[in-house]
Amino acid sequence: MTGTVAYAYAVARDPDGSLEEALGGLPGVADAPVRLVRTGGRGDVVVAVSQVPERDFEEGALRAHLEDLDWLEGVARAHHRVIEALAARTTVLPLRLATVYLDEERVRLMLEERLAAFADRLSALDAHVEWGVKLYVEAPAEAAPQAGAPEPDLSPGRAYLRRRGAQRHAREDAYRDAEEAARRIDAAVRPYAVDRVQHRPQQGELARGPGENVVNDAYLVSQEHAESFRADVLRAAEGLPGVRVEVTGPWAPYSFATPTEAEPLRRAAQ
Amino acid sequence: MRAAGGPPARADEPLPDRQIALIDLLDRLLSGGVVLTGDLVLSIADIDLVRISLRALIVSISEQNPGPWPSVTAALRDDDDR
Secondary structure, eight states: OOSEEEEEEEEEEOTTSOHHHHTTTOBOGGGOBOEEEEOSTTOOEEEEEEEEEHHHHSHHHHHHHHTOHHHHHHHHHHHHHHHHHHHTTSOEEEEEEEEEESSHHHHHHHHHHHHHHHHHHHHHHTTEEEEEEEEEEOOOSSOOOOSSOOOTTSOHHHHHHHHHHHHHHHHHHHHHHHHHHHHHHHHHHTTTEEEEEEOOOOOSTTSOOSSEEEEEEEEEEEGGGHHHHHHHHHGGGTTOTTEEEEEEEEEOSGGGSSOOOSSSEEEOOO | OOOTTOOOOOTTSOGGGOOOOHHHHHHHHHHSSBOOOOSOSSOGGGSOHHHHHHHHHHSOOSTTSOSSOOOTTOOOOOOOOO
């Protein structure tokens, strides 16, 4: 037993064999160097791997680690660092977090087995980027007091009800605006979007406000349209108070690594 | 050039210190990416990573929440059954 296992980050294309050198010295998960696994022959499809401590990735340990947000974050950022370094140079198929093999030979066998499918997907994703598009509703927490003179003839109870009514209307307006923004985004992306995946709206303590995330989509866009896509999407919320659009990326095509079904729209795993 | 995957620039964030929001990264690493079985006794494909991430993100990991795999929305039980 070696005490290490092979952590696989991504499948990538290495057309001229220079990729491993280009990654030189990049620390991966557990600060281990990143190596490339190749098939025999002159295959230009490779898998990026690192040796990681087996004790951290065996079943029980992994279950526990995945519940530890600090550990999860460390691995996620290291994984992403490697994906980014690869994506800066070539087409990449990211693998899901914590994909682990006993050793590099096992990774090589997996690559040989799936070579054709990987090559197809790499070709489909060549020169494409992923953009994240998030829509937030910033419903007013407290309706601003009505402008103008206070109404002394209102009883406290009726004044309260009136304030609540104003709040409810402000919230309804914000959601209506969000729907309008979503419609505009749909129209804006139509010329560019090759594919779309809908992720679960973000919530919980890591969700960055302000506001409530109501749309969390990923789009696959060709490199040449990347900047136009971003600019057009960001314009979608103009003039809509209470709605914020955020674009993240460009990302490696994480959300599109698996070929999509025939239907043009997929939901991310729920 | 902007770091790929970075959050949109905000005036109050110095550029070099900007970091990708973890939640955006986890969306992609836990529900995106190619799923391969791997060699783990319990493969990553069998683990409901989205559930794990939900627990990590929604339930604060703390002394009050020990124990593996409680459901995210544990129903309140009323055992006072007299």
